[in-house]
Amino acid sequence: MIFFFFHLLILSVLLSGAATLTVIDVLVMTVVHAFVKCDLFPNDVAIAIRAEKPTQKKCSNSSRFWTKKIIK
Numbered sequence: 001m002i003f004f005f006f007h008l009l010i011l012s013v014l015l016s017g018a019a020t021l022t023v024i025d026v027l028v029m030t031v032v033h034a035f036v037k038c039d040l041f042p043n044d045v046a047i048a049i050r051a052e053k054p055t056q057k058k059c060s061n062s063s064r065f066w067t068k069k070i071i072k
Contacts, residue, residue: 034040 030040
């Protein structure tokens, strides 16, 4: 019984260590991309300089069609 307990203890420590290292890695990579490479959001410039206004999505028009059809 004690032998089984130590296996669970070792497994839980290893898994929590792996999770901690993963979170630290994501944090470090985010900081590197934000402050060193300055490309955290690479498509912001493309979105900001877009000349035309976005058009309404076609799915909203089709939903109006179906609601009108149901109401009638």
